[in-house]
Amino acid sequence: MxxxxxxxxxxxxxxxxxxxxxxxxxxxxxLSLPVRDALYSFLTEGYEMAGPKPVWVRRVEETRANVARFFNASPSEIAFTKNTSEGLNIAANAVPLEAGDNVVLIEGDHPNNAYAWLNLKRKGVEVRFVPLKDNEIAAAKTFEPFIDERTKVVTLSHVTFHAGQVHDLASIGKLCKERGIYLVVDAMQSVGVIPVDVKALNISVLAAGTHKGLLVPQGLGILYVADGLDELRPAYIAMSSMLNPPADYIARAEDMAVRKDALRFEFGNINLPDLHALDAAIKLIESVGxxxxxxxxxxxxxxxxxxxxxxxxxxxxxxxxxxxxxxxxxxxxxxxxxxxxxxxxxxxxxxxxxxxxxxxxxxxxxxxxxxxxxxxxxxxxxxxxxxxxxx
Incomplete structure (x- = not known):
């Protein structure tokens, strides 16, 4: 201990x-005392200085770098969302899936992951469910019988919310890498409690909220998208998503190129109070490891x-x-x-x-x-x- x-x-x-x-x-x-204090400090700056937004934005980037370190990722691979479900839906709509392609999930996994992919059935995407008992651990051999040449995604929770299984992401990630399949992971129940190395585990996309192991109130999520997956396209875009955001704030139809990093999936203002809280929470977590x-x-x-x-x-x-x-x-x-x-x-x-x-x-x-x-x-x-x- x-x-x-x-x-x-x-x-x-x-x-x-x-x-x-x-x-x-x-x-x-x-709430921990450091998180409460960070939230109070943010609110104090807001009412005393009418919101020093450039300072807040700089802190967001510092927190992004700290989050990236958590996952052995680079800051360019981290975007901020509202929650796990939003991150999983971003992934489901970003992967280039065509009618006849299939996605493989664990039966009984968190419904918000299942719904994100089941929503694609209207486009002709097949969703396959792998049966798994509550005392069983998913590994590569669990998924192999359900994978074929049209399988594009394997997705699962790292740790299940309903029975506590810690699935064997290492073998699953190895299988996905060998078969050219995207591995999409719900890390809601593992981040901050179990070390997660996205590179070693060959994770393509990871989504997690911050209100469990990361000790922050609801309303903030983390999305990891591996560098180099340029074919993953955002379903929604805003000026912050663009590769060349117009300095004069006038949108031009001839330049619709989006960013190459994970920030193409981050649009509009993000949850600044919780980002300040997350910075404090990470420091508390890292004081222990x-x-x-x-x-x-x-x-x-x-x-x-x-x-x-x-x-x-x-x-x-x-x-x-x-x-x-x-x-x-x-x-x-x-x-x-x-x-x-x-x-x-x-x-x-x-x-x-x-x-x-x-x-x-x-x-x-x-x-x-x-x-x-x-x-x-x-x-x-x-x-x-x-x-x-x-x-």
């Missing part, structure tokens, strides 16, 4: 930990699984290290247990398979002990109620 003093220091930056047991970072992460965060939440997961075994409580997803990371879905009846956790001031999420527990850098071994005590109490209440009903 992270050194005790470092962990304690980070935890102090999240006041929510003093108010409740927060185990819901796969839904959204709570994403690899260390991954080790920390995985160790907490080890502790959780061990305690659940003692209580005979099952998890829906995988148990093996490397196949799971920070998301655990407890196989417990949703309605009863969601109410039980709420009554005991434990923040979790109901999920399709049970109750989702999701861990973050600010969680501790004591949090796991408290959670287990709450579960134990709930099991006793269930047993008592069953006995009373029989009597």
């Amino acid at each position: 992270i050194a005790t003093e470092k962990l304690a220091s980070v935890r102090e930056q999240f006041p929510v930990t003093k108010r409740q047991l927060y185990l819901d970072s796969a839904h959204q992460t709570p 994403v690899s260390n965060i991954q080790k920390h939440v995985t160790a907490l997961g080890d502790q959780l699984l061990s305690e659940l075994d003692k209580l005979d409580v099952k998890v829906v997803g995988p148990r093996e290290r490397g196949q799971r990371n920070h998301i655990y879905v407890l196989d417990l009846p949703v309605q009863k247990w969601a109410d039980h956790f709420a009554r005991n001031d434990v923040r979790v999420s109901p999920e399709r398979g049970g109750i989702r527990i999701s861990l973050a850098v600010f969680n501790t071994a004591d949090d796991i002990k408290r959670l287990v005590d709450v579960i134990r109490t709930g099991l006793r209440e269930t047993t008592a109620a069953a006995v009373a009903q029989v009597d």
